[in-house]
Amino acid sequence: MDDSINEDFERTQKLASVLGQARQLIASELRAGLADAGLNLQERGVLLTLARGRVKTPAALSKLAGVHPARMTRVLDKLENSGLIERARNGRDRRLVDVSLTREGQIVAARNTQVVQGAWSERLSHLSKSDFDALSQLLSRLLDR
Template identity: 35%
Template sequence: MTSRSSSPGAGFYQPCHLVPEESVGYLMRRVMSSIRTQADAQLAAHDLTYAQWLPLFKLSLHESATVAALARDLETDPASMTRSLDRVEAKGLVVRERSTVDRRVVQLRLTPEGQRVAALVPPVLADVLNGHLSDFSHDEWQTLLGLLRRMLANGEALRQQRGTDAPAA
């Protein structure tokens, strides 16, 4: 990856002319909000909210996880994650199992019903994402993915350069 400027940032934004509607961060947040709203609308028929279907989906990709690991992965605080998991556990979709190796560790596992419900998420997400990309060509989609990955790499480089512990957004 080559730098387009010798100093951090390319100077695309100036503080005195910063307009939210032209901000990459603002636009990405609006896109994410639209994706979440559309997915929520489709998954509401299955009595799921974003705070519930996202952990279910993530758990479906792994055999088990801890609350702390899931919270880190989803960039939320453990208390919020615990509340969401309380709700899906009450619905019989997740079980908590204390580790036999370390009793302080509680593993999360999808129940068979949780696996069934989690399987509803990928088709909905694919539909919503495809809808948001409906007039993109394949090359434009790949370019967008590459640009977003590059922004993430730039953010990680800034984080390391500044020595902050916050995850790159």
């Protein structure tokens, strides 16, 4: 096998490993910091997405929160049963359902936001602004097709 192919493979494997380890580390820290909420990462993602106020339909939440559309109903059911969200028919189009945070959901989302910001701030604190910007740009390019 060509040495350049081996080198490319090794670099790719190293990158995949580092990205995987970073994801696992952050997820572990978030789980530990948010254990009292009794929510998994997908449920937290939906709450935080709703808290940002950009979307309110299950389909849009699925896309932004990274929850598979087939799983979204179960996630919303759990959050609704926990008293954190409400679902209501859209006033303009009764075929659509709007999802919103309850008062309790707003409190839990705010607490989650603080923990998430703290975990990310601590993890990224050793990066300079230019390092952070470069990392963000490189990862964005990695996602471009």
